[in-house]
Amino acid sequence: MTHTLHRSGTVDSLKTDYVMLVMPAQGFNNEGAAPKIRKVLEIILNHNPVSFGDMRTGNYFRKGLKTILENTQDNSICHGVFTNKEDLEGCLAELKEADLGMSVVVSGLIDEAYDSAKKVGLTPHSMNLSLGVWGKKELLPEKNVLDITTQCGHHCISPLLVRKLVNDVKRDKICIEEAARILAKQCVCGVANPSRTERILEEMIEKS
Secondary structure: OOOOOOOOOOHHHHOOOEEEEEEOOOOOOOOOOHHHHHHHHHHHHOOOOOEEEEOOOEEHHHHOHHHHHHOOOOOOOEEEEEOOHHHHHHHHHHHHHHOOOOEEEEEOOHHHHHHHHHHOOOOOOOOOOOOOOOOOHHHOOOHHHHHHHOOOOOOOOOHHHHHHHHHHHHOOOOOHHHHHHHHHHHOOOOOOOHHHHHHHHHHHHHHO
16 A cells, blocks of 8 residues: 555654555455454554544544544445554554454654664565655745645645634634644544644644
8 A cells, every 4th residue: 555655754753754555455354343443443543643544534634533433345445544563563463463464654754763673573575665755846845834734644634724724823813733743634534643744734833
């Protein structure tokens, strides 16, 4: 899966952004997988995710915990977002122990992701690399805005909404934490990182 592959940002910023995607193989072991997907979500929740969701149901900020857990399906695709390697590694270790037969994908800085896999005794069988952005890059939003909008691989976070919320925070109409939650809510899958978004918003406000 590559929709979490193109997150832009500095190395330091991306060291606080690890995304996990877990799913069954369609046509292979998806039949009867719903309880296993729920178990995966419960394991993710044991390790301090700042966001999570099920692509079929929605994200935590839009649907809430109970709705997501009660509506897992055989073709669900669940996600969790972590802000540090320790939580990521704890989740990987627990998933390995549970041995649910699901496909697990981790997105992040490649050296960091490989190191975490190695620490818990896992050997990745393949990898995808982002080769950057091609084309008329002058038409893209400014870098800080991209660092937020690229957190949603389906591009459901609008650059216009980012700019509006920055202005709302500056005018004391809303706090930064709430602005970050609103932006995370737009990413249906649940892979936006509200904690990282808060820091980016702070930088944007300081520079404006």
